[in-house]
Amino acid sequence: MVGLLIAGSVGAALAAYVADRLLKARTQARRLRTMRDRLAAATRRAEEQHARREAAAQASAALTSVMPAIERPPLTLPGLPSRGSARPAAGQHPAAGPDPAGARAGQDDVRRS
Numbered sequence: 001m002v003g004l005l006i007a008g009s010v011g012a013a014l015a016a017y018v019a020d021r022l023l024k025a026r027t028q029a030r031r032l033r034t035m036r037d038r039l040a041a042a043t044r045r046a047e048e049q050h051a052r053r054e055a056a057a058q059a060s061a062a063l064t065s066v067m068p069a070i071e072r073p074p075l076t077l078p079g080l081p082s083r084g085s086a087r088p089a090a091g092q093h094p095a096a097g098p099d100p101a102g103a104r105a106g107q108d109d110v111r112r113s
Helices: 002-066 101-112
Strands: none
Touching: none
16 A cells, blocks of 8 residues: 555655746647747838838938939029029129229328338
C-alpha cells in the first residue's frame, strides 16, 4: 500500500509539473502573439509615415522644379513700373533722377574752396 501511495504522490507531482509547464507555455504564446501584433502595427504606422514623408518630399521637389525662381525677387511689383520700361541714362544712378540745374554749380563751388 505504501508503494501505491508513493506512486500516487509522484504521479500527482508530475501532473502538477506538466500543468504548470502548459500554463506557462500558453502565457508565453499569448505574450509573443501580443508582441507580434504590436510590432506589426508599429511597422504599418512607420511605413505609412515614411510614405507620407516621401510624398511630401516629391511634392516639394516638384514645386521647386516648377518654380525655380522662388528665392529671386519678382520682376515687377504691383503699382510700380516694370524694370525694362524706364531705363536710366548711362552713368546716372537710377534713384537719383534728373540732375537739377544748380546742383553741379554748388558742387563746383565746394570743390574750389
